[in-house]
Amino acid sequence: MNTFKRFSPLLLILVILLTPTVIKDNYTFHLLIMVAIYVVMTQGLNLIFGYTGFLSFGQQAYLAIGAYVSAMLALRLGLSFWVTWPLAILATVLVGLFIGFVTLRLRGAYFVIVTIGFAEVVRLLPMNIDALGGPPGLRGLPTPNIHIGNLININFEGTKIPYFYLAWAMALFAIFIVNRLVNSRQGRAFLAIRENDSLAQAVGINIFKYSIFSFTVSVALAGAAGAFFGHYVTHISPEISAFHWTLSMILMVVVGGQGTIWGPVIGSFIFTLLPEWLRAAEQLRLPIYGVLLILAVLFMPNGVLPWLRKIWHQFTEKTRKAPPEAGSSPTHQASS
Amino acid sequence: MLEIILQYIVDGLMVGTTYALVAMGLTMIFGMMDIINFAHGELYMIGAVLAYYLTSTLKLNFFLSLAVVVLLTFAFGAFLERILMRRIRNAPHAMTAAVTIGLSMFLANFVYFVMGPVPQSIKAPFPLKAIFLGPIMLTQSRIFAAGVTIFTIIATNYIIKHTKLGRAIRATIQDHMAASLAGVNTHKIYSFGFAYGTALAALAGVLLGAMFVVTPFMGESMLGKAWIVVIVGGLGNIPGAIFAAVIIGVTESLTAGLWNSSWANMVSFIIVIIVLLIKPQGLFGKATK
Amino acid sequence: MLKLQNVDVFYGKVQALSDVCINVEQGQIVALVGSNGAGKSTTLKTISGLLKPSRGSVEYKGQHIAGLAPDMIVKLGIGHCPEERHVWPQMTVWENLMMGAYSRNDKDGIERDLQTNYEIFPKLLARKTQKAGSLSGGEQQMLAIGRTLMIRPDLVMFDEPSLGLSPLFVEHTAQIIRDINKNGRTILLVEQNAQMALKMAHKAYVLESGRIVLEGTGEELLFNPYVKKAYLGI
Numbered sequence A: 001m002n003t004f005k006r007f008s009p010l011l012l013i014l015v016i017l018l019t020p021t022v023i024k025d026n027y028t029f030h031l032l033i034m035v036a037i038y039v040v041m042t043q044g045l046n047l048i049f050g051y052t053g054f055l056s057f058g059q060q061a062y063l064a065i066g067a068y069v070s071a072m073l074a075l076r077l078g079l080s081f082w083v084t085w086p087l088a089i090l091a092t093v094l095v096g097l098f099i100g101f102v103t104l105r106l107r108g109a110y111f112v113i114v115t116i117g118f119a120e121v122v123r124l125l126p127m128n129i130d131a132l133g134g135p136p137g138l139r140g141l142p143t144p145n146i147h148i149g150n151l152i153n154i155n156f157e158g159t160k161i162p163y164f165y166l167a168w169a170m171a172l173f174a175i176f177i178v179n180r181l182v183n184s185r186q187g188r189a190f191l192a193i194r195e196n197d198s199l200a201q202a203v204g205i206n207i208f209k210y211s212i213f214s215f216t217v218s219v220a221l222a223g224a225a226g227a228f229f230g231h232y233v234t235h236i237s238p239e240i241s242a243f244h245w246t247l248s249m250i251l252m253v254v255v256g257g258q259g260t261i262w263g264p265v266i267g268s269f270i271f272t273l274l275p276e277w278l279r280a281a282e283q284l285r286l287p288i289y290g291v292l293l294i295l296a297v298l299f300m301p302n303g304v305l306p307w308l309r310k311i312w313h314q315f316t317e318k319t320r321k322a323p324p325e326a327g328s329s330p331t332h333q334a335s336s
Numbered sequence B: 001m002l003e004i005i006l007q008y009i010v011d012g013l014m015v016g017t018t019y020a021l022v023a024m025g026l027t028m029i030f031g032m033m034d035i036i037n038f039a040h041g042e043l044y045m046i047g048a049v050l051a052y053y054l055t056s057t058l059k060l061n062f063f064l065s066l067a068v069v070v071l072l073t074f075a076f077g078a079f080l081e082r083i084l085m086r087r088i089r090n091a092p093h094a095m096t097a098a099v100t101i102g103l104s105m106f107l108a109n110f111v112y113f114v115m116g117p118v119p120q121s122i123k124a125p126f127p128l129k130a131i132f133l134g135p136i137m138l139t140q141s142r143i144f145a146a147g148v149t150i151f152t153i154i155a156t157n158y159i160i161k162h163t164k165l166g167r168a169i170r171a172t173i174q175d176h177m178a179a180s181l182a183g184v185n186t187h188k189i190y191s192f193g194f195a196y197g198t199a200l201a202a203l204a205g206v207l208l209g210a211m212f213v214v215t216p217f218m219g220e221s222m223l224g225k226a227w228i229v230v231i232v233g234g235l236g237n238i239p240g241a242i243f244a245a246v247i248i249g250v251t252e253s254l255t256a257g258l259w260n261s262s263w264a265n266m267v268s269f270i271i272v273i274i275v276l277l278i279k280p281q282g283l284f285g286k287a288t289k
Numbered sequence C: 001m002l003k004l005q006n007v008d009v010f011y012g013k014v015q016a017l018s019d020v021c022i023n024v025e026q027g028q029i030v031a032l033v034g035s036n037g038a039g040k041s042t043t044l045k046t047i048s049g050l051l052k053p054s055r056g057s058v059e060y061k062g063q064h065i066a067g068l069a070p071d072m073i074v075k076l077g078i079g080h081c082p083e084e085r086h087v088w089p090q091m092t093v094w095e096n097l098m099m100g101a102y103s104r105n106d107k108d109g110i111e112r113d114l115q116t117n118y119e120i121f122p123k124l125l126a127r128k129t130q131k132a133g134s135l136s137g138g139e140q141q142m143l144a145i146g147r148t149l150m151i152r153p154d155l156v157m158f159d160e161p162s163l164g165l166s167p168l169f170v171e172h173t174a175q176i177i178r179d180i181n182k183n184g185r186t187i188l189l190v191e192q193n194a195q196m197a198l199k200m201a202h203k204a205y206v207l208e209s210g211r212i213v214l215e216g217t218g219e220e221l222l223f224n225p226y227v228k229k230a231y232l233g234i
């Protein structure tokens, strides 16, 4: 098990690297790229919501800020994606810091409404400001092509494979950072904040500082995903600031398993691929999601992950026990 | 110019009071069960949609429909409390938020599935002819809405302040264990509170639906407004919510009239930020819970 | 009148009571003493229906009441005056008292009991329209007792009524409890102040880590060497 744990990241990287040898069609690649983008976003939401316990339901605002800042820099100043991307992330961090300073002193309902209200304001900006493209949005965002002399020449047009690798590199990086954070001193502070504010304060955790930290990382990930998304579809509109993005993230995090690293990843897969299978019930997809969300919270409050783990355990137990030594006593009871 | 501004203020007052109905239910549910009800806007929407079907499909009289909607939604609220809210009462906010968001998604999209995307209107028996009060124009539907709202608010306040039921509600909010030990069936009180909040929101839905249009997604923006009202007025503070509702209504009406309706939400939000920076417990809130 | 037999109570996985047997006879004052965390409050909460025993029975006037909702148990005539008072801070003194009579419908009787309360606690009459949160600790304790009496209970359970009161007040509270008992009510008294409790008790139990370790008349326990050493500090 331990060796499995140690090598699972490598295994994952290997799987990602080898995917293009198995999958050929563009549409599947598109779905997998969207999964990766959602992984980044949900790792962010999970950090502030699942681990720290703040209902940050205005995440779409940071998605939009990342996307628009990067797009504007690229289109107006002609900068490359590789320059605008970090700048866009920086911009979301700054905005996140400001909003964090205003709201994170307040708990519960106040935090929720201010973050949602702020997202509403952000939604209005691109719609009403002509310089930001108005309702039709901005078109022709440059792709992240890489030309270094004549040596390296990666072209993102035509094929989706470079996007696939880049998206999953970003996703793995997000998983890595969040994993590192929650397994550090900070992570234990986050959990303490989630479990009991006053107690956390009493044991000397500076709630405000840690909350700001968690929130900032969370919105930075949203900004990174938003900017990447813009340069992937090469067209953004005010739609990127709509609440349904956050709604999807909530679904993925809660159903996948909040407060776990892999839960949101599983959730991202489920809710990116599920619509494909629910095609027949397209009209009822959203009502079904609503019911699913309720059932998940009531009957699997920790998400599908623990449930999958259990199945996995039963499976591995069985396979381990499967080849019985010849003549071994049938009364033998293995204790786990 | 002054007349126009006055007109906007009066319009805002009339619409704003109905926000108080939604906000009262929201803050009541939060105060009693510690549930941030993300589906509250949909309860408002359901009131409007029911009134639309009752008046147009069943050809029921508007006033009768209003009464039927209030009764039906009260029962619906009690039902929701029984099957859902009871399970998440006092659960962590993350859990209650996820459940009520799920409920909101379900209700809005299911109504969309049934009703379709075309905005509908409630047939109200009010003549379109306006009444003039000096330079100010009033429509009968608005006067009716404001009248019903004010009556409901006064009645609610009376129930809470001066009846045995009201005392039991306040006792349950302030200390539910002590309420149990005094012989209060707190389950029933929570049920009543949620049902009452649902009916209040639905009533607002009928009143505003009769002025504007009915759509499956009308709840979303109402939820935002109701929260703004609750926060400006002070969480759990009913008189505060009424004042705040009026302030928000007037602000919206002025912004929309003098500038542009799409900025109205922004101005309300800026009010919230200013209030939170200066007085985090709300304009009328006390420092204690 | 009240009989607990082999009662086990858990908080999640933590066992708070094990095999508790208590017998309260009509008209008695029964004391339950023990140190912090012994399970005294848990016992009272189990009787009043706030907690459900996982094993054992609670019998009141011949009826099994374990598992009944607290409001039903109140209607049967058991009043529980909880630890730390638990008055409703934002409600007036009058409203607090009236809430005690919540499950009663006899208007005249309620009015009479209200007047009786005001006679026992003149302070409450003076502060009738004041919010309970603005009362002093001692006054809040009186209000909590008064509220419980408004139930018109046959069995009154007090959870540490002397907690945080000045010695003078403790004596006063003890007198009030004796008077309540003289008026025909049975009393189950939980106290850390073992001296006070044992002096007035007809019968007493000592609870340690969720188990009854000693029982006897109040006097017996008052002079029991172990009780003397562990609880009376002599």
Ligand SMILES: Nc1ncnc2c1ncn2[C@@H]1O[C@H](COP(=O)(O)OP(=O)(O)OP(=O)(O)O)[C@@H](O)[C@H]1O
Pocket: C011, C014, C015, C016, C034, C035, C036, C037, C038, C039, C040, C041, C042, C043, C083, C192
């Ligand atoms: N809500 C709870 N959840 C978990 N454990 C609890 C809870 N309430 C009490 N306990 C535990 O049950 C045990 C008995 O508690 P109880 O309150 O009955 O003690 P007590 O005798 O009344 O003490 P005190 O004199 O301090 O009031 C203690 O160990 C306590 O930690």
Ligand SMILES: [Mg+2]
Pocket: C040, C041, C042, C083, C159
């Ligand atoms: Mg106790």
